[in-house]
Amino acid sequence: MAKLSARGAAFLRAHLIHLICALALASLALTPSLVPRPTVFQGVMAGLWFMVGFQLGFAVRAAVRALARRLSGRWPRSMAGPDAPADSTRGGREGRSPLRAGGLAAAIGVGLFIYVMGYGALVVSWQNEVRELVEMEPVDGPGHAAFLVSMATTMLLVFGIAKAITALRDAVGRWVARRGGSARRTRWASRTTAVAAVLALVLGLIGGGLGVVGRIYQDRDAGTLEGSSPPVLPGRSGGPGSAADWDGLGRQGRAFTGGGPSAAHIAQVTGTSAEEPVRAYAGLSQGADMQARAELVVEELERHGGFDREVLLVATPTGSGWLEPQAIAALEYLYAGDTAAASMQYSVQPSWVSFLFDPELPQNSSQALFDAVHARWQALPEAERPRLVVYGLSLGALGMSGSFESLEDLLARTDAALFTGPPATSEPWRTLQANRDPGSPVWQPIYRDGERVRWQSKPGDFAAPEGSWREPRLGYLQHATDPITWLDPAVIYRSPEWLSGPADSGGRGADVSDSMRWIPGVTFMHLVADMLVSEAVPPSHGHNFGDVAVDGWAQVLPGHERSQAQLDEIQSVIEGIDTHDPTWE
Structure with a gap:
């Protein structure tokens, strides 16, 4: 012993x-x-x-x-390794x-x-x-x-x-x-x-x-999500009258065009008449390059009457081509299906791979698609143009917002924009955050009294700033606990503003633990790890925005004339949508 x-x-x-x-x-x-x-x-x-x-x-x-x-x-024997010589005066083995x-x-x-x-x-x-x-x-x-x-x-x-x-x-x-x-x-x-x-x-x-x-992800892209089937009604890529082959849409493209509400279901939920929503999409294999895919999407919009709708949405997906179903469906319910949504795939890899190895890819793809759609839209008589809106979630927000030169350019070329969970490098988000009005917190900023741009974490936040919200409007959906939004390399060596004090004194968001402290290098690694599980939390937290999609579109794009009772019915339907676990998309 x-x-x-x-x-x-x-x-x-x-x-x-x-x-x-x-x-x-x-x-x-x-x-x-x-x-x-x-x-x-x-x-x-x-x-x-x-x-x-x-x-x-x-x-x-x-x-x-x-x-x-x-x-x-x-060298003190007590700190030496087993190879150090024994020294009885220092308490070696013999002593x-x-x-x-x-x-x-x-x-x-x-x-x-x-x-x-x-x-x-x-x-x-x-x-x-x-x-x-x-x-x-x-x-x-x-x-x-x-x-x-x-x-x-x-x-x-x-x-x-x-x-x-x-x-x-x-x-x-x-x-x-x-x-x-x-x-x-x-x-x-x-x-x-x-x-x-x-x-x-x-x-x-x-x-x-x-x-x-x-x-x-190559194998996943070749497969089809459970519940996705070729459209039987016109107005969808991969369906009747479409030039886009169903098999070439990719896994997420098939989920996009093969899913979503029908006119009958929209009418049942809202109690009003509805049209079949148009959904146009091009898969990665459907064109030699981005321009060719963008042209195919425009052809699909023209073929299915997308330019004749009240609202025309251009959306950028995440890395694998995934589009948040709540966000797309919410707009379709709000406007009784009198909508057209256009998107195209730029990768089969998950967002983190696309971002690490080709960060300009989503922006280039977004710009190619928007420019093609905008050129065709601008050629229409002004009185016959649909309301042109843009959308992106996460890497999609980075890509779509980055395809415009500035806030002024975005507002000049669109009728509304909604960006969800923007990464820390997004523009103009980053500039707007840095130049927010004094006294407004970084996780819930106010920019120029909310005249054109507003932020929302939970329903009702868009209405918080005093004064009118002029159109066209830009809305950001972001949470204080979303690591994707706060993953800034500067966090490695500098304490971020979103950890400037306890929550009750306004030093951090209400759902951010007061026990969290900035530690050089460590906090950044925490954010990297948190990104992997940022979707595995209830709505209103992390990178989960399903509960604010309806209110987000209702505020950013007014004119839907929905009553509060109808909005509540739509919200209950949106909350029940299966997102197919988008964590790795």
């Missing part, structure tokens, strides 16, 4: 810095963020950062040792009794246990606070178990990878040494092997992961 205690004490002394680094990084990974995370996901993050911190301990220990040697010329070693190990172990248990309770309270703010149930016992299992599994996996790299490094070192290599050359070969193995692993995971993602 004494021997085991001595070994335990030696291990803790040798790896104390590693454990401190590991616990520090795992602790930071568990601090509150904008949206709650599924327990398994949180466990994976905690386990990953624990092991990264443990490996970081090697570099920290080497740096501390080098600094201590420079300052004193000697430390088994009882004392066991006591040290027990003390450190008890300290770590108290820390883990105490911090664990704090983490649970943080997560449940965040969950309560976004109207989710608290984490229960099975949730805690899932967190621990996923964390332990991740740690074991990373540990196994680290051991394999270490074994490879040592094997190369021995091979060089057996062939007469000097100690310096042996160390160089070992370290080079370890670095090369890590780089190969990282690059392999990235390259292989992207390759897998590409294959998955």
Whole structure:
């Protein structure tokens, strides 16, 4: 027992810095963020950062040792590794009794246990606070178990990878040494092997992961969502009289043209007569380039009477071609189907892949489509033109809004615009936010008294600014807890305005936890992680905007003449629409 205690004490002394680094990084990974995370996901993050911190301990220990040697010329035995020479005057192995070693190990172990248990309770309270703010149930016992299992599994996996790299490094070192290599050359070969193995692993995971993602989304694009079937009524791409082949529309294009309300259902919900809405779409394979696809969409609009409708919507989808069904259907219900919606696909990849590797792609596609539609629209007699409106969600908002030179250009060429969950790099959103009226918060800005542009998080926010809202109008739907909107690289080194103080003093949105603090670098990583689960929250929070689509269009594009009772009926229908889990679209 004494021997085991001595070994335990030696291990803790040798790896104390590693454990401190590991616990520090795992602790930071568990601090509150904008949206709650599924327990398994949180466990994976905690386990990953624990092991990264443990490996970081090697570099920290080497740096501390080098600094201590420079300052004193000697290294304290208590901080040295197992290879350091024994020094009885410093409490080396010969000068430390088994009882004392066991006591040290027990003390450190008890300290770590108290820390883990105490911090664990704090983490649970943080997560449940965040969950309560976004109207989710608290984490229960099975949730805690899932967190621990996923964390332990991740740690074991990373540990196994680290051991394999270490074994490879040592094997190369021995091979060089057996062939007469000097100690310096042996160390160089070992370290080079370890670095090369890590780089190969990282690059392999990235390259292989992207390759897998590409294959998955190619296969997904070829498939058809459950519930989507070729249109049997005219007015839809892929249906009767369409020049766009149903199979070529892509998965999300087929969901768009094969879904949505019929005239009969619109009439049933609103109690008024209705027309069959027009939906025009071009898939990625339906044209040699963007211009060809845009021309096909214009042909589809002309063929199905899209330019004869009261409202003509040009919408930019997310990376895979997905269009939020609530937003499109809400406009169709409001205007009794006297609408035409036009869009086209620019990628089969999810939004994050499109944004990382070709950030200008959605903007170029948006501009090609809008310019083609606008040119045909402008050729009509002014009195016969439909009301031309634009829309985009997330990456679609970035693309469509970026296809205009300025706010003035957007307002001059459209009759209304609605952008949902705009990314932090969007323009003119970014400029408008920076130049908002003094005293208005960054998550609910007011720009020039709301004369042309307004923001909304929940129904009714558009009406908050005093004064008239002149047409044409631009509306932004954004939430204080949407990580996609607040993911700005400046957050790495600068505290953001949306975390400037507690919620009750106006320093953050009402649904942002007061326990969330800006931590250099860490907060940015929190936002990156939050993006992956930003849709997995109820409406009115995160990146979920299904509950504000009806009010958004009703305010941005007045003239629908719907009563409050009709708006309530439409809202209840919109809330029941299946979005087919758009998290990865």
